Ligand SMILES: O=P(O)(O)OC[C@H]1O[C@H](OP(=O)(O)OP(=O)(O)O)[C@H](O)[C@@H]1O
Ligand code: HPA
């Protein structure tokens with residue numbers, strides 16, 4: 444078999460491209476309604492949130508501005524180290540702004556709880572979170588998340604921005620890896 448055949452590494456598909464598009468559109472409609480009449484800055488968390496940020500931004504009908512942060516806590520494994528590092532900071536001054544952090548996944552919650560506190564310390568008018576996926580059973584810290592695409596079981600997932608050792612981000616669906624890949 445061609446070793447570049449990505450789909451051979453997967454166990455099953457959790458959400459198809461069509462399901463994700465539909466759910467992202469629903470979240471966008473909610474966000475449009477909630478922020479009506481207010482300026483909104485959406486902050487994508489690199490690299491995982493690239494796909495959801497691109498699709499969410501295009502599904503929104505209101506004006507938004509966009510910025511990016513790169514943080515990393517996972518390295519090449521499947522467990523969060525809990526130590527969050529800023530690899531690239533925002534270019535936008537957050538003072539007085541309504542900020543929506545856009546993420547691909549909340550797993551332990553360590554990345555987002557750290558990031559939310561970090562952004563709040565910069566004086567914004569508000570900070571909310573939108574994530575495509577959330578694993579409630581994996582939470583190590585409680586975070587208040589306003590927009591959640593799907594709650595999923597505590598299994599390592601890849602695709603649509605999510606990686607395992609930097610691979611699989613380019614899949615247009617979300618799936619679980621076959622155990623032989625990571626064991
Ligand atoms: O809730 P947590 O347990 O903290 O995990 C969630 C975070 O981990 C992943 O990012 P990662 O640090 O692997 O970097 P990446 O986005 O570049 O893949 C994911 O994109 C989230 O940002
Ligand atoms: O399940 C996951 N898959 C990929 N990256 C992740 N980062 C946190 N959880 C995950």
Ligand SMILES: [Mg+2]
Nearest residue numbers: 488489490491
């Ligand atoms: Mg990430």
